[in-house]
Amino acid sequence: MTQYAGSDHRAKAKAYFSQPGFQRMLAAVWNRYERLERIGGNAVVRKVTQAESEAINSFFGWNFNEGDDISIPLVLFEQELRESIFSIGIMELYRLIEGKALLTRAEKQLLSNAEWHRLFDEVRQLSGEEILPITNTWLSKLSAGQGVGWRTLRELFRDNHAKAQSSLTIVVRALHLLFAEYSRMEPIRLPVLAARVSGDAHALDISEPAGRMLVAVLQSMIPDEAGQQTAPAGDEDASDQDGSKSLKLRQLYRMNGILDDDLSSIVYWSVPEYGKPLLRNVWTLRQVEAAEHVPRCSRIYIVENPAVFSTLIDSMSEPLFLTGNPPALVCTSGPASAAAIRWLQRCIEVSDGTCSIYYSGDFDVKGISMAQTLQGLFPERFTAWRFDCQTYEDIVGCLPGPSLNGAEISKLQTLSVSWDDQLCKSMSQKARKVHQEAFVDQLVKDWKECFD
Structure with missing residues (x-):
């Protein structure tokens, strides 16, 4: 579909769908929702004009011709809208175009x-x-x-x-x-x-x-x-x-x-200090925001699980004598908290422009989601760290984790990540999770190389 420049996705959506070729399609979508009282069923546009076929084909990637009847599943339209550059749903699109809420009969x-x-x-x-x-x-x-x-x-x-x-x-x-x-x-x-x-x-x-x-x-x-x-x-x-x-x-x-509550949200982090062994730090959001100084870092390694975080720190038990900005190690302990994200933001703000983020997580739906969140927040700095199809397939063959359930497999089948277009496909086919702990030795190897 057409890509629009600018930051206001709502204005872009309104301009895009205000094209004449979408008028009858949208009217059919609104009518179907009102009658069915949910996002479901199909909206049918009969004997489409050339402008209508071009507009609908462009958005969905279809190949209908002038004079055809086109059936649009509302569930598919909702999915395509949310995954598009506009990142909205049918309800918000109606509000943008019509200036009011889309109401059902009830x-x-x-x-x-x-x-x-x-x-x-x-x-x-x-x-x-x-x-x-x-x-x-x-x-x-x-x-x-x-x-x-x-x-x-x-x-x-x-x-x-x-x-x-x-x-x-x-x-x-x-x-x-x-x-x-x-x-x-x-x-x-x-x-x-x-x-x-x-x-x-x-x-x-x-x-x-x-x-x-x-x-x-x-x-x-x-x-x-x-x-x-x-x-x-x-x-x-x-x-x-x-x-x-x-x-x-x-x-x-x-x-x-x-x-709000600025004490419950925490982040685990460690940054080497000259002549000292690595130390664990646990900060609340309040501490992150109140700190006068946060460390300058050359790169930031992020892991999902506390046991992996501790294993990486334990691997460097001797005092360290580094020159220049050191690497940082951060543990999100599950989905990245507000404290973790704010710590990353503050660290990047004081570090030089080459400071990159390397993320490694569990190979499951939540791990993928966490990686996508961090990539969305730091798109120019994000790199997947041992979080690719090759690593997954190497480990799942010898140390497979729990089975993925049906809902998780279905979700993975709809996902694709920019750093490895085969990862989600492989995970859905093999239907097994892989926990970080299963490949922690590889992470330790990478972490130690930062200090060589």
């Missing part, structure tokens, strides 16, 4: 329900404060099915009216505490804010509906480069946060006077 019926509209009157009464203009505007949009966090509230209302009412009231009270001019305060910890507005210190956790709706509102208040509001992500289940998403969420909170 959702449209909900909006005509008197009980639904009574919910907002009740919340206004229960808030106990004068409603701020920004909050009042949001509530009005929500009642019309347009506000950020609408689908989170809709699901709550459908299953539990009282829970919907209490969650929405909590968000309204939180917004008032944060933004009412006469109640401006020092930054407040998220659990403290939650307790003050609800009595429950966890009510605004990102795993809770009120927490997701609050995040959606805060995101919608941030202008992007074009002066438009950023697309909200509050309808997504953000409870599963990798380190990159966690850092962005922390930044969003802090921009709005909310302090």
